[in-house]
Amino acid sequence: MTPSRWLLAILALNILSTIFHYTDNFLFFDRYPAPHWMNIHHVYIAWLILTPWAILGYIWYVKKRYWPAYGSLGLYSLTSTGSFGHYFYGSPAALSGKINLSICLDGLAGLSLIAFLLWSAFLQQEGRQQVQ
Secondary structure, eight states: OOHHHHHHHHHHHHHHHHHHHHHHHHHTGGGSOOOTTOOHHHHHHHHHHHHHHHHHHHHHHHTTOHHHHHHHHHHHHHHHHGGGGGGGTSOGGGSOHHHHHHHHHHHHHHHHHHHHHHHHHHHHHTTOOOOO
């Protein structure tokens, strides 16, 4: 499988995990630990602002504009990895299994994107990257 296809699969995983997590977070906002200044509207606004960066990053990646793609996709990865931030405000033991699953799946999806970006950047620096 080519790097661009790997990226597409990882982005699909991230988008699906964020849809699951952000929807659950929106519907059950009072059950998710968060900073005191955060309100329910921040949930969908964050998703709407960050998700287009995934699409833009993928387009740049396919067009071999790697460094803008890495920046855009790195910014987008905050959509998923930021889910782990809930644990700064509440104990996993105090949360339901569904909420912990939602947080962990989303966070791990984001980490898989970051791992891909690091791997791809290494290959690109070595001159071995061939995107199809």
